[in-house]
Amino acid sequence: MKAARFDYVRAVDAADAVRCLGAGGPQTKIIAGGQSLGPMLNLRLARPDKLVDIRRAADLAAVAATADAVVYGAGITHAAFEDRLVPDATPGWLAPIARGIAYRAVRNKGTIGGSVVHADPAADWPTVLLALGAEALTLGPAGPRAAPLADFLVGPFQVALAFDHLLTGLRLPKRGPHARWGYWKFCRKTGEFAKAAAAVLHDPDRGETRAVIGAVERTPILVPDAAELLADPRAAADIVARLAPERAPAAQRLHAEALERAARLALAPQEIAA
Amino acid sequence: MAEQDLKTTGGVGARVLRKEDDRLLRGRGQFVGDVRRADMLDVAFLRSPVAHGRIVAVGKPDHAADLVFTAADLAGVRPIRADSTLPGFRGSDQWPLATGKVRHVGEPIAACVAASRAEAEDLAEAVRLEIEELPAVVDMRRARDAAAPLIHEHWAENVFLESTAVGGEPLAPLKAAAAVSATLQVRTARQSMAPIEGRGTVAEWDERLGMLTFTTGQQMPHVMRSGLAGCLGLEEGQVRLISPDVGGGFGYKGILTQEDVTLGWLAMHLGRPVRWIEDRREQLTANANCREHHYDISGYASAEGDLLAIECAAIVDAGAYSAYPFSACLEGAQVGSILPGPYDFPGFKCDTFSACTNKPGILPYRGVARTGVCFALELTMDALARQIGMEPSQFRIRNLVRPEQMPFDNIVKKHFDSGDYPEAIRQAEAAIDLAGVRLRQARPEADGRRIGIGFAIYCEQAAHGTSVYSGWGIPFVPGFEQATARLTPDGGLEVRVGAHSHGQGMETSLAQVANEVLGVPVPKVRVIHGDTSMTPYSTGTWGSRCGVMVGGAVATACEALAERAVAIGAHLLQVPAEDAAVVDGCVRSGAASVSLADIAHAWYRRPQDLPGDVDPGGLEATQGYRMAPNDHGTFSYACHACVVAVDPGLGAVEILDYVIVEDGGTLLNPLIVDGQILGGLAQGVGTALYEEMRFDASGQPLASTLADYHLPGAAEVPDARIIHMMTPSPYSRFGQKGLGEGGAIAPPAAIANAVNDALHPLGVRITESPITPERVLDAIAAASSQTKEAAE
């Protein structure tokens, strides 16, 4: 399949991209790494009139650190995380997560922002960032805004973003040396999307315990009482049965395994990657 | 692999690096997609969105009615027919563009022509298609139900062909005497063959020659030329087929396609070159076309471990149409004859029918029928061994044909040529360390996974000829094989063959055969193939036949050439021809010698130096080959053994170790043999663990990209160890045995047996491929609820 006809413009920065979106109207779409949009264009599942390419927008690939958080530009590639070209808001957790996404060729182009806006239920960043308590930073004609990721991800392949708005970045709270983390996913083969995934965070300094069940064919599920899970990871099966009852029995077993294993990783003594 | 073994020249048995890899590995191969022609138009097909339906109307877009073609436009074109000659066969008309009805999703309905593929797809979208959807036949087991809709209305039922194979003694007494029996329901999923390069064709009409040229990846150029000429109403001489580099065939490119017939008509009608390049979506959705079998199989054995009988009812889901040239029944017609496998036992019966369903017509995929058959039989063997309480490998050894019985006519009169089947198992047991694995299994694994070991053995008939294929009823039957050998004026050698090399390395292995006979260095031997205008007729590359048949033909042609060269060389040396022979690229007599280059120079440039009685045929010879003294072919065989770790929480299977003990007779080039085996193994791992095209109840294929249809990648294919046995075949020119398909036959059986060995303590027996995590988890859950029920 070849894409249907579309026009193409390149944005120089975030503000320019927002202008282009506004000028183009609702049938205009951002293209970042093109790793999800490209196939959808070719399968004619996406039929925008116009694409606004943000790959050359330098401000969208920038990183800014404050005392408490790191803001990652939406245009930062998975490969940049994998290669540790950007500072890590966590004690070294992000690089291995990035390395587990797809294949290197995809990681060279695919971006964290594209992943979040595409909101594939089985993708890595939405599950991980939800567990890390990230905020989505957006820019629209009326200026910038910030929203918890849980509010930004509204459904499978759906985010709360008006057509003339742009995701500019993701703000991650910094995690200190006492924080514990477990991310576990099950893929049928190397580089494939996960069939089950789960992330568990325990940050005693901030008093936060969060657990997320991903790859459930809907928005990743934030577990309401994650402490129960950390107290006994075997609670995973009950938690999954409660929160994802619609999943087939075999799928539920996989989700429970993922959640239990992520919890055990978070409980295990952790080696912190340099 | 010892680097120093690698050679650039050598005869039969030398580890010569593949000549073709120089261009292929540098990205300089020339595939259909690389062909450029001035004025070329791209074609996109409008395809059926439903599995079964009546075409009510096809409305061409008003702005481009002259660029859209339907069946009504293709005047004079005939449907593709591939009729089995077996009694009771029901034939199908497969029109190049659907006529009246559509019978599977993806069936081409209209051809849309434009300057680019994207614009051609725009046209296809603009066609107004009205279809009245009909209920579809999706499950082969329901195909003959009284309520099933008829796919071909004039048939009595949705069955292409039924057949029965019987052999040996009556079953009833054997069954009565058996101490143990096992009955299994075995299923293999429908797959899409997935060569990296899909299909593709450029068709162009040459007014000067009055000739239609197809450039298309094709395993069987000459057979397809016949098919194309027949459908287009042309003389065969008006059709030329060129097969350039091919990015994988496996059977997918040994078929006359509706697209190609349509392209031929378009090229003639439009007077411009036309091109169609299949995309992955078409390949997956319109062409999930192989492997789907169902078996109800029972095995019977004595308490001591003697296999007594196998009884089986098999169904092959043959899809909607009988594909040219192999027909819808190549698999169905041979299931019964290959099911006895390499074993010697007294009672056998197998009923098979080929069901017609609303899916793409079945095509022969590497391992044709054997992959499913081996799966069914070898799972049954394990089930019996378990009941007897015997090590499954030992149970096999006890029942295999023994070396001292060779050559051996088996229970259905297959004539095994040579080999030591039990030894293959013994070597595999040692290499995989059966005893060590059994010890390891006695202790729980630290990570909670379960370890299992599995064996599977098969024998693969290859290069079989007329007598065998005429019995299977396929519409074209292979006979002899020819090759042409020509010494060029500069002393180089051209070898022309009508089969096609598309990954098999024949540009190298056939050059080695020529080198073996004539001594011309491999780099100076040019193997010319893939063009019906430049090569002798051949039925082509299929059935693991080329090493034996084409290799035999090249040797025979080179021998004829050698004789002529000796006559001239002896004259130049002034010795009697009886005292001279070709050695290392020269004609020698004692210490005197003259090079083939000098002999060629004499023949082409200085005929005045030739003997008066020289054979005017010169230094070019076309010779034929046929196996002798019989044409039953060769039987390569292999035992695959593997160790797996199964995660009972995830249903995930990891292959920890994989061993292949293989006997391909004399190996023309061991490097190429290993490559063939490893490539087949990768496909076998796909069948075992990943590849499955599921259909919904209305016949919609449920995967349309490789994100949904999983192929094994580099990380999923084990680093197998291959051990060669090399028992020469008494019937082939060098003792070589055909083995190109074998790698893909045993992996599903070996892996499934290993998984079942691992999960046996949980009461699990999986008999369906692929072995997905869901299947494993469901099987574990079912077994544990059964145990609970039993306990209650």
Ligand SMILES: Cc1cc2nc3c(=O)[nH]c(=O)nc-3n(C[C@H](O)[C@H](O)[C@H](O)COP(=O)(O)OP(=O)(O)OC[C@H]3O[C@@H](n4cnc5c(N)ncnc54)[C@H](O)[C@@H]3O)c2cc1C
């Ligand atoms: C073979 C393959 C395997 C993959 N496996 C995985 C995997 O295992 N795990 C995983 O997580 N992902 C996987 N992916 C997806 C990959 O990570 C993509 O890179 C990612 O989903 C999208 O990022 P992108 O930059 O390519 O976005 P694009 O494809 O360019 O865009 C995706 C969508 O987001 C919108 N968009 C992009 N950026 C912005 C922005 N800044 N503001 C507003 N809208 C925006 C676009 O309009 C589009 O709708 C895989 C992809 C492929 C091709």
